[in-house]
Amino acid sequence: MRLLVASLLLLAGCSTSWDPHKPRTIDAEPAGGAVSLKHGQRLHVPLSSETGYEWKIVEPRLMAVVAEGPPAAEGLYFTPVRSGEEKLRIERRRERAEGAPEQVLNYDITVR
Numbered sequence: 001m002r003l004l005v006a007s008l009l010l011l012a013g014c015s016t017s018w019d020p021h022k023p024r025t026i027d028a029e030p031a032g033g034a035v036s037l038k039h040g041q042r043l044h045v046p047l048s049s050e051t052g053y054e055w056k057i058v059e060p061r062l063m064a065v066v067a068e069g070p071p072a073a074e075g076l077y078f079t080p081v082r083s084g085e086e087k088l089r090i091e092r093r094r095e096r097a098e099g100a101p102e103q104v105l106n107y108d109i110t111v112r
Contacts, residue, residue: 025077032105037065038112043078045090045107047071053102058089064111080111 023042028035030046037043043065047055055071064086065078076090086109091101 023079028107030105032107034108034110036110036112037080039080039083041080042068043080043109044075045078045105046075047090047105048092049073052095053092054095056091056093056101058091060086060088062086064109083111085110 023040025042025044026035026037028043028045035043055076057067057076062082062084064080064082064084065088066081068077068079078088088107088109090105090107092103092105093099093101
């Protein structure tokens with residue numbers, strides 16, 4: 001019995017699907033709003049992935065969160081880089097279109 005328990009514990013320790021250091025993801029509301037997160041967490045902003053449209057981040061001057069990459073099918077991920085508050089604005093428009101955006105998401109970000 002002890003051998004079985006020891007074997008199970010050893011196998012559980014070799015698991016590659018669980019990462020104790022992976023940051024906890026905070027999901028923002030799809031329509032915008034207030035979001036609070038801490039250093040060591042990441043922010044997920046869900047975005048629609050309709051063909052023919054693109055999302056653009058309108059960066060504030062002093063960023064509290066930075067995008068981890070370009071928008072993907074599941075949305076954008078952000079990492080906190082400094083404590084404080086910021087207003088994050090993300091605009092959606094047709095690809096290579098100019099003028100007013102078709103959709104705007106506003107988030108009031110607080111990094112504690």
